[in-house]
Amino acid sequence: MPFINGSGSSASNEGLSRRTLLKRAGLAAALVPVSGVLAACGGSGSSGGGGGGGAAAAKSVPLPTYVPPVKPKPLLEGSAQGVMDVYASFPMDGPRTVNGTIGDGSEFNVLIMTYGQPSPPVDQSPYWQLLNKELNLKVKPLQVPYADFQTKFPALVAGDDLPEFVSVPLYENVARLPQLAEAQFTDLSEYLSGDAVKKYPNLAGIQKAGWLNGYLNGRIYGVPKSDPVFSTQIYTKTDVIKAAGANPQPANLQEFKDLAKAVTNAQAGVYAFGGNIADFMMMMFGVPNKWTRKADGTFVSAWEHEAFVPAMSELADLYKSGCFHPDTPTLMTNKVQRDALFRSGKLAMLYDGNRSVGIVADDKDVVFDIMTPFGKDGGNAVHWTGGGAYAMTMIKKTTDKKRIDMFLRVLDYIAAPFGSRESFIMSYGVEGVDYEVKDGVAVLTTRGQREQDLGLAYIAGGPQVLCDPQGAPGVDQLNHDWQQKVVPMLLDNPAAHLYSETFNSKGASLQQQMQDAITAVFLGRESASSLTAAVQKWKTGGGDKMAKEYAEAAALAG
Amino acid sequence: MSLPGRPVWLGKPKPVAVALKALALVLISAVVIFPFLTVVSTSLATKQQIDENGGYVLWPTKISFEAYYQIFNGTQVARSIVISVGVTLVGTAFSLFCTVLAAYGLSRRGSLFQRGLLSFVLLTLLFGPGMIPVYLMVKQLGMLNTYWSLIIPGAVSAFNIVIVRGFIQGIPKELFDAARIDGAGEWRILWSIVLPLSRAVIAVVGLFLAVGYWNNYFGPLLYLNDTQMWPLQLVMRTFVLQNNVTSTAASIPGYVAPPTQSVQMALVAIATIPILCVYPFLTKHMSKGMLTGAIKG
Numbered sequence: 049m050p051f052i053n054g055s056g057s058s059a060s061n062e063g064l065s066r067r068t069l070l071k072r073a074g075l076a077a078a079l080v081p082v083s084g085v086l087a088a089c090g091g092s093g094s095s096g097g098g099g100g101g102g103a104a105a106a107k108s109v110p111l112p113t114y115v116p117p118v119k120p121k122p123l124l125e126g127s128a129q130g131v132m133d134v135y136a137s138f139p140m141d142g143p144r145t146v147n148g149t150i151g152d153g154s155e156f157n158v159l160i161m162t163y164g165q166p167s168p169p170v171d172q173s174p175y176w177q178l179l180n181k182e183l184n185l186k187v188k189p190l191q192v193p194y195a196d197f198q199t200k201f202p203a204l205v206a207g208d209d210l211p212e213f214v215s216v217p218l219y220e221n222v223a224r225l226p227q228l229a230e231a232q233f234t235d236l237s238e239y240l241s242g243d244a245v246k247k248y249p250n251l252a253g254i255q256k257a258g259w260l261n262g263y264l265n266g267r268i269y270g271v272p273k274s275d276p277v278f279s280t281q282i283y284t285k286t287d288v289i290k291a292a293g294a295n296p297q298p299a300n301l302q303e304f305k306d307l308a309k310a311v312t313n314a315q316a317g318v319y320a321f322g323g324n325i326a327d328f329m330m331m332m333f334g335v336p337n338k339w340t341r342k343a344d345g346t347f348v349s350a351w352e353h354e355a356f357v358p359a360m361s362e363l364a365d366l367y368k369s370g371c372f373h374p375d376t377p378t379l380m381t382n383k384v385q386r387d388a389l390f391r392s393g394k395l396a397m398l399y400d401g402n403r404s405v406g407i408v409a410d411d412k413d414v415v416f417d418i419m420t421p422f423g424k425d426g427g428n429a430v431h432w433t434g435g436g437a438y439a440m441t442m443i444k445k446t447t448d449k450k451r452i453d454m455f456l457r458v459l460d461y462i463a464a465p466f467g468s469r470e471s472f473i474m475s476y477g478v479e480g481v482d483y484e485v486k487d488g489v490a491v492l493t494t495r496g497q498r499e500q501d502l503g504l505a506y507i508a509g510g511p512q513v514l515c516d517p518q519g520a521p522g523v524d525q526l527n528h529d530w531q532q533k534v535v536p537m538l539l540d541n542p543a544a545h546l547y548s549e550t551f552n553s554k555g556a557s558l559q560q561q562m563q564d565a566i567t568a569v570f571l572g573r574e575s576a577s578s579l580t581a582a583v584q585k586w587k588t589g590g591g592d593k594m595a596k597e598y599a600e601a602a603a604l605a606g
Numbered sequence: 607m608s609l610p611g612r613p614v615w616l617g618k619p620k621p622v623a624v625a626l627k628a629l630a631l632v633l634i635s636a637v638v639i640f641p642f643l644t645v646v647s648t649s650l651a652t653k654q655q656i657d658e659n660g661g662y663v664l665w666p667t668k669i670s671f672e673a674y675y676q677i678f679n680g681t682q683v684a685r686s687i688v689i690s691v692g693v694t695l696v697g698t699a700f701s702l703f704c705t706v707l708a709a710y711g712l713s714r715r716g717s718l719f720q721r722g723l724l725s726f727v728l729l730t731l732l733f734g735p736g737m738i739p740v741y742l743m744v745k746q747l748g749m750l751n752t753y754w755s756l757i758i759p760g761a762v763s764a765f766n767i768v769i770v771r772g773f774i775q776g777i778p779k780e781l782f783d784a785a786r787i788d789g790a791g792e793w794r795i796l797w798s799i800v801l802p803l804s805r806a807v808i809a810v811v812g813l814f815l816a817v818g819y820w821n822n823y824f825g826p827l828l829y830l831n832d833t834q835m836w837p838l839q840l841v842m843r844t845f846v847l848q849n850n851v852t853s854t855a856a857s858i859p860g861y862v863a864p865p866t867q868s869v870q871m872a873l874v875a876i877a878t879i880p881i882l883c884v885y886p887f888l889t890k891h892m893s894k895g896m897l898t899g900a901i902k903g
Contacts, residue, residue: 166833385661392657
């Protein structure tokens with residue numbers, strides 16, 4: 049597969065020849081149709097066929113040595129398994145963790161995917177100016193909206209317009225990322241592997257689950273931005289549930305069904321759910337996290353698990369019983385309306401990603417709980433873990449060691465742990481402009497929230513924490529307790545950090561095919577038995593090949 | 607019922623028929639107006655009322671301009687509106703200029719390379735070049751991060767040329783002959799005869815071009831890396847996308863989520879109003895121009 053060689057892309061200084069155009073169009077054509085069909089493959093709504101789209105085939109260099117970061121004592125301690133620390137508020141006088149000058153006054157051109165609005169220009173953003181001063185750099189972000197990343201990224205690659213530093217969101221499944229990294233980005237193994245990472249103390253505080261995402265072709269190419277290991281949660285509107293005389297914490301499938309029926313009151317417009325809870329049902333039935341690696345080293349997808357079809361059959365029955373909001377087909381993709389219906393009590397339960405607790409808990413008057421997962425016959429369910437990192441940041445290929453060191457010092461600053469002075473600056477900016485202090489707690493202003501959309505804070509980082517001082521009372525304790533209960537149920541995806549060429553090229557379309565089949569069963573358009581044929585089609589369409597490739601990659605990784 | 611000897615369509619309609627027609631028109635109008643009303647009402651509603659009504663409000667009990675304040679306070683929306691207006695005006699004028707000239711030239715029988723050029727233009731209707739080749743071409747022409755990248759790549763559409771050319775060909779040949787007898791050259795004929803008679807089709811094509819430029823977000827996404835240059839549609843898109851996921855600031859303690867649904871609706875209202883303002887001035891040309899090409903000969 050031809051690839052742009054970093055040293056060969058100098059067409060901007062020449063006229064556009066037919067050869068150059070065809071060469072680059074061919075390269076980008078390899079990225080565009082693949083990345084165009086590669087939808088987000090993580091989080092809720094996906095299972096069975098996913099894996100790591102572009103991560104390690106082999107861990108040939110040791111992981112960076114973990115050194116617990118210096119951080120303020122939390123209110124509630126987290127754990128190495130992934131339970132998050134809880135803080136009452138953001139300490140405003142935290143310690144400095146990075147000393148000395150970071151940058152060299154040069155430009156820091158970085159590609160950042162953003163979930164927010166375009167940030168104000170630097171001359172109108174005190175936050176941006178403060179970061180430039182702290183880092184001793186001129187930060188110049190190239191912001192790309194998250195939904196358009198797979199459109200913009202191939203164009204930038206084709207035009208050789210990638211900036212010097214690139215933060216790649218891992219769930220976007222950038223096509224052929226290992227090959228792209230090898231061709232265009234710097235191998236950071238000698239700077240980060242083993243004890244070498246200790247030179248950057250905050251990077252050393254990133255845990256293993258995060259670092260595994262920085263591996264490509266067995267080498268370390270990127271610094272991760274860690275994500276919580278917990279994937280999804282069911283939030284319960286306890287006031288609505290208790291008013292219906294139901295138990296908000298069922299212990300098995302039958303109690304869950306009873307709860308759903310008890311809270312549903314179509315005349316009052318109250319329903320149990322307003323979206324697809326297929327993943328929750330699969331976890332309840334013990335369906336594995338996308339893949340299972342058997343003792344003989346072979347990989348079997350979750351779609352082939354014996355509990356998959358029965359789980360979907362139960363889901364379809366639940367939908368048929370009328371416990372789902374009539375607008376469920378549109379609510380599946382309309383998070384804004386779903387959240388509004390939950391807050392107003394029209395939905396008794398809301399199934400969403402773990403970050404959604406902030407959305408539902410931003411109102412002190414919202415009364416809610418988080419449902420502890422359970423097995424269909426009682427006992428523990430399984431809880432699929434996420435990938436461990438949200439993004440990975442790389443530096444374009446260079447032999448300039450000083451430049452690489454500066455890049456890592458910048459990321460070391462950005463990855464400073466919660467409660468540190470650096471983290472406070474990254475999160476809050478300038479007092480009086482970006483944040484105000486109310487009752488001893490820093491609160492972002494509207495302007496501060498907007499300036500935060502610069503996005504620089506999200507290109508590197510260690511474990512996240514729970515801290516919602518503005519939210520419903522006790523929401524962090526609630527989430528912390530929930531996480532501790534769920535830790536024994538955590539189930540990793542054995543293919544999470546393995547590379548499969550078939551997954552990269554066909555994974556998204558195969559995944560969509562299965563999701564469509566599941567949705568058809570859920571909404572009653574097809575019977576559950578149709579899933580058998582859908583799985584067979586998935587297998588022959590590329591699933592079996594993926595299984596083989598993952599097995600080979602796992603054997604190589606050891 | 608018609609009078610004896612009069613055609614049915616000239617007969618005076620019965621009151622019942624008139625009433626039924628009026629009712630049908632009212633219902634159809636309501637169906638059309640209802641979504642617009644919902645959009646405006648939701649944009650002016652409070653977060654509490656929006657939550658209570660499950661996301662959409664038909665009639666706000668308490669007016670709140672919080673959403674509009676959120677949008678215009680310190681955001682790029684005001685600037686992006688100016689950019690969108692500028693790109694739309696310049697782009698429409700430029701596209702009309704190119705389209706009319708091309709259509710006129712290709713409508714004159716016997717003009718140099720007429721057949722070859724027409725075939726070349728029609729060929730582009732069959733397939734597009736693809737996103738990456740266009741991006742590379744824009745880059746090589748030095749248009750990346752310039753507003754010309756939003757105008758020039760899509761300035762001329764073969765479809766519009768065919769429409770305008772067909773209209774011009776419908777102008778009686780005698781007018782051209784008379785003008786030539788009076789000593790008018792091709793430019794004079796274009797300016798004094800063709801353009802005045804082509805107001806309808808130019809209005810329609812111009813309106814479609816303007817709407818296209820106004821709504822375009824894909825070009826800015828690809829070609830403008832500087833977010834300060836983004837036009838309204840792309841900025842709006844980031845608002846809408848933001849409100850469907852947790853904002854980047856949401857993980858920061860003390861973050862308070864904005865009223866998302868009302869902000870989305872306010873954006874729709876802001877983006878729709880300029881086009882609604884332009885339409886009334888062009889409707890008198892629309893009905894005539896829409897029929898261009900509908901009747902052969």
